[in-house]
Amino acid sequence: MEWEPEADWVALTVGTGVSNGGVWLTPDGLVVKRLLPGVERVDHYAYWRRQAEVASSGVVERTVGVRGPRCVKVESDPGGVTVCSAAVSPVEFEPVELAAAVGRFGLNEFEPAEWFARRILWDRLAKDEKGAGWASLVGEERLPAGVRRDCGRLWERRYELMDELDRLPQQVVHGDAHPVNLIGREGDHVVAVDWEQFGVGPVGFDLGYLVVSTEATIDVLLGAYQSGSRSTWPREAVRRGAVLTAAITVVARAAWSLTQDEPGDHVERLCRLDQVVAEAARQAL
Structure with missing residues (x-):
């Protein structure tokens, strides 16, 4: 039945x-x-x-x-x-509260099970490579020239960027840390749903998703993350992990959106995060 x-x-x-x-x-x-x-x-x-x-x-x-x-x-x-x-009763969180929470979450230690996700961005890249990839943004007239240039650089150096993420300290990650999934409160903890990408990833991974999905600047979010994590990881490592994760994610989503009948706001979000994308591209040279 x-x-x-x-x-x-x-x-x-x-x-x-x-x-x-x-x-x-x-x-x-x-x-x-x-x-x-x-x-x-x-x-x-x-x-x-x-x-x-x-x-x-x-x-x-x-x-x-x-x-x-x-x-x-x-x-x-x-x-x-x-x-x-x-059921989880939804509450409103400020972005800095979520950044501090994912910083604390990274302190949890597990013996990874075989079903933990391990190469989230590598797997997403493999999927993108079967299509047009991020390079399709290079000719997108809605984007400023500098953004188009940086998207092209990220695509050309994508393997180097992925290797750099692999060299960063690895930690437990929710894997899809958007405010729509970080919805409830239990004491001092945030209750999250949609754990389909839960696993192990580079330090700053969950923070990078908050950079993409909130209006707060990376510097503000990074400060809250470091406070939550008690600065367990070097600030520069966390920032690099967040910058690369955010840049790769927002560029990939914008490229994907161009193939959709209803592209949403991914291109506009890419423009808003132009400085994050520029930072990722600049350090990739």
């Missing part, structure tokens, strides 16, 4: 990706997420079962800084996996 949501569940989102079959809120206060089969490589950023692995293991339910909601149950069937978790 094919899996179906209950009639009295309220849809929060319909399927938003290859492996996301939808999210619902139940009358008794649970959030139900349906996972559909997709990428099978367990360390790939898009491994389809990772959110179920995170939930059933309980590995992030008591972490400091950022933690996951309480898992109620995980059920598998021939068509996919259903994850039931406690």
